[in-house]
Amino acid sequence: MAQDLDFIFNPHSVAVIGASDNPLKWGNWISKSLLESTWEGKVYLVNAKGSIVCGKETYRTISDIGEPVDLALIGIPAKFVPDAIRACVKKGIKGIIIITAGFAETGEEGKKLEKELLETARMGGSRIVGPNCAGIYNSAVGLNATIVSFLRGPLTLISQSGNFGLNLNFFAKKRGLGFSKWISFGNQADILFHEYLDYVKDDPNTRVILMYMEGLKNGREFLKVAKETTKSKPVIVLKTGTSAAGTRSAASHTGALAGSNEVYDAAFKQAGIIRVDNSYELLDVGEALAKCPLPKGNRIAILSDGGGDATMAADAAEREGLEIPSLSKETQEKLSEVIPIGAAHSLKNPVDFASEADLWCFANCSKVLLEDTEIDGVVICGGFGSYKDTFPGFENVEEKISPVISQLQRRYNKPVMLESNFFLEKPKSLEILSEQGMPVYGNVEIAVKSMSCLVKYRKYLDSSREDKEEPVCFSTDRSNRIKMVISKAKDARRMSLVETEARSILKEYGLPVSDFKLAKNKEEAIKIAKEIGYPVVMKIVSPDIIHKSDAGGVKLNLKNESEVLKAFSEVINNAKIYSKEAEIYGVIITPMEDKGIETVIGMTRDNTFGPTVMFGLGGIFVEVLKDVTFRVAPVTKRDAYEMIRQIKGFPVLRGVRGQKAADIDALANIIREVSILAIENPEIRELDLNPVFAFENGASIVDARIILR
């Protein structure tokens, strides 16, 4: 069930605390916005001096208002805010929007103040938007509690930065794009990111959700809500604060703690959220998703009236993972029928015609390309929109062509977008295209990027529908057994488990660990080696020795009793030399296994998203290239496969230099089970399976470390 924030977004009455007639003050602009909006609720203006504001009588305090108030907007200096909140709570106001800045984003002092507000509100059952925000807009009821005006439209923005949201609206308006809801929420002291998302996810007027994110306070809840949302609506995010300095700035801005960029990236992938990299891409990509049907595949045709645009579009398409297939003979013939003889530079794709001959080529060629079942979408680029000025005789031709082009998208149910070098001039022909539902862009790169985002979203929808995951099995039995292992370690004040303990836990999840046993003395060592079968591996078991090899605590390929005896003495001796104080439990004996392809599987707890699994190839791949992928736990088998395929070294697993392909399924299983283990055992802080050997059939965990909280 969706979050109900109607008491904020659809109130019956609003009070502005800090209403003012001073045109330099926020309290003036927002009072005007509210009074001028089409919203039909009641507006109460509160002004400490009780003066007339915007021609209206004001109340000196909130308690002077005789009638009930649903929502309060607070825009007075920070030091007066706590009192105002107390008054609101006393008055029984359920929704409070604090525009005022100067709280958690400014440091310790501000954090304390913010905490105080929150406690007051919580005790009174009131909820807070902000502080340090720019208000909200809800087109459904015409409520405008911001300092700017909006067009109605299919976009909803959820933004942590007020300025960013205001700028986005500025550009949106210029392009005739409007909002269903526009939310700036600043520090998210109380209502969190995912609650806003949850509230708008079923909004019938919202077709696309745009987000500006600096950091989440509850990553797991956000992920859950986002997964639900993307089933029916595209969500596009600009996540900032990815650099050290950016985090410094983001932290000072909204007081949010940014999680690691890689884990955010993983979470977005899991939730089907489209991530853009640059500030200007958010609106552009949003426009495409709001206007275009989703393409069936990634095979795109590029149509141009000449010049370098086609080449640049093709280059960009390759970078974005789109295919620009050569056109079939039939399609090339059809094209040559609609292009004047001798005018075409290329019929292959990109299709390049000399438009000076016949501007209708823009429409006619598009039609031919859309009819081709091997083409999933069309990007038109070049000079459309500029001909009326450059070529006398073409005065109104473009304006006649525009409606024809824009119809094609609906008729063939394939995305069509246009890039014009004349975008900034806003000629009528481009405005017609835009109004009639086509995205229009100012450079080819962003047009192609937007097309690629349509492809990405469609691909996500398709693959997530296919994802029939078997349910996760929780087991109380194993849970109890694991608790005992962990308690024992905790009782001994150990923060990490020794290898025998770690292996026993992995076994509970059916993970591929070979036979093993702890030998406390020579006699046990010989006995166990025989049981396990020669050759064997011997490793020191001590809670105080983490880097076993460094301590001379590992002996490989022991072939017989005498080698085991010798190894035991050496390993124990080495350990004592390495660390005098080390408590030694004995040695672990395991079979000597063949060397497979070295991989690493791990689990860690992210500050924002909690338990998170990692996969990578071992050795230099992890150490030098940091070629690893993350996902938030639990992961499905599909997620795990995607993780494995995503690393740059993936070809190694498919087999290079005559090696056989590795058992990807076995690796995916381990990742999946590790992710369940992470959920079931909150006492385990980190887990490191390094290496895990992948074989042609199966995989084997060769070493394991588990660290407790």
Next chain:
Amino acid sequence: MAQDLDFIFNPHSVAVIGASDNPLKWGNWISKSLLESTWEGKVYLVNAKGSIVCGKETYRTISDIGEPVDLALIGIPAKFVPDAIRACVKKGIKGIIIITAGFAETGEEGKKLEKELLETARMGGSRIVGPNCAGIYNSAVGLNATIVSFLRGPLTLISQSGNFGLNLNFFAKKRGLGFSKWISFGNQADILFHEYLDYVKDDPNTRVILMYMEGLKNGREFLKVAKETTKSKPVIVLKTGTSAAGTRSAASHTGALAGSNEVYDAAFKQAGIIRVDNSYELLDVGEALAKCPLPKGNRIAILSDGGGDATMAADAAEREGLEIPSLSKETQEKLSEVIPIGAAHSLKNPVDFASEADLWCFANCSKVLLEDTEIDGVVICGGFGSYKDTFPGFENVEEKISPVISQLQRRYNKPVMLESNFFLEKPKSLEILSEQGMPVYGNVEIAVKSMSCLVKYRKYLDSSREDKEEPVCFSTDRSNRIKMVISKAKDARRMSLVETEARSILKEYGLPVSDFKLAKNKEEAIKIAKEIGYPVVMKIVSPDIIHKSDAGGVKLNLKNESEVLKAFSEVINNAKIYSKEAEIYGVIITPMEDKGIETVIGMTRDNTFGPTVMFGLGGIFVEVLKDVTFRVAPVTKRDAYEMIRQIKGFPVLRGVRGQKAADIDALANIIREVSILAIENPEIRELDLNPVFAFENGASIVDARIILR
């Protein structure tokens, strides 16, 4: 000495062949441009019908003009062009600009036609710009042989695409940016890319050279000229046609054969050319290089009036390799003195102040930041330019602040650039900034990118000045000896050398190949093994067996006579089984060497740039990750070092997992010598040293292949 194209760019008289009064025709627009331009030369209009054009008498043919003509502009249909060229040659016209399209870019037919033109022109001593171009502009004499108008300014554009050039000028004009020279040259049938560059490189009015490149026809000459040019002027390139489809489109557009993207990238690096990735970046980066002093280092301060801009700028800075250092206490204190109390969100860097309090913070904080010797440049971002509309009372304040900010750049001789969300509105305050020499941008990413390009260019200048390379030693002796080896192989109709031959050539360059000798029989094998010293390696030597290991033709670590004997029989037998017809020269015997870090060094001949060297780490790094770098030969030691440092796996060479660092200098020497070998021996098509073991001291070439032309 610079190329003299003055007869084209500074003619005394110009004839327009195809002049027309039809406002739909190119011949009309270009006649107007010429007549309206301030150029003081004579314009002759040639029109087949002899009608009045632009109010001027015309000539029916070029030969009707009684006076000498320096430059002809041709804009008649392709099929009439050859005759026109003949007439021009007959008339003794030295410069011909062919605007007309329909030549090499359209296919075989067009290529023939273009060849014909070229031959006619060459025989007559005339030179051609184009065909398929949009003309030229030269501000020095006011000559405008294009269809648009220009502002005078410090930029020069050299563009293969006419449309791209026209668009760039459209945007440049909007931003008050002008050109010294503007050159569109299309198919470069005759005058090549580097000749234009050579012509403008010493132009006193050109401060920055922008290039739009699809493909070069003479990469080596270009590289030479570019290296000279960047010593005194920044050169920025947008290279397109990097994708398969893009190449398809570029080829159809200008008939140029695009070289491999990686080699272009390498050549740009060697020449100090700044490469941008997107169409819109060329002008933006050009503006920065035209206006700003170069920064001493990469330590940048970001100043913002709040919001997400600072965060986004910091993120972008990290991506672009800029440093955003935390500010010193002193600087933070100075900042706090110029920012109203309580207004600042952060003084650390990014510096974030609440401008509503005092707009002068934009200037005052910039000053403080520029005074800091630990800051090399400042990026200002946010809402500057928008306050006059949003906040009554700030009407003209911004316009007063602009001149103060723009002075700071000159005063502190550090680059300052500004991003404004109000960029598109073109408020007066921003126009003042721009006019007074500051780059102004519409988004933070491009501002930061431009700053990073200033840093890059400065870095290139510094390091190329430091580069005191010892002169290359050519040797006739070795040259003769090598020729003999190659002749012998050629006489035997072999396309590749056997390992003993390859090694003998490498030795001529002092490259680290271990002792080796060819053994034709068992007796020789034993003798040689003893001479070289056990243990040894034995490999088959046969011109017909390239993959020696696959043929069972390699035996490692032979410790004594009996092992050598056994190995010899096996190797020879295996070879015969592997290929019955194989001619067997014998076996090569070399010392068994320790395994170092595996690297690969190679040489190949690029279609565009000729001999090119490659470096990479061996094994999966090359095979899976394609983690290799290229440079055009010859390379300096500095180039070679840069190549080595540039690969992603470089940390492996610095030592990981307890391995010692490799001898980078030894590797750089090999790369350098291989590049000289490539230049000295044009008969060698490709060379592959794989693997080359790198040790703590020195390196060793373990296997070598040389392929002949």
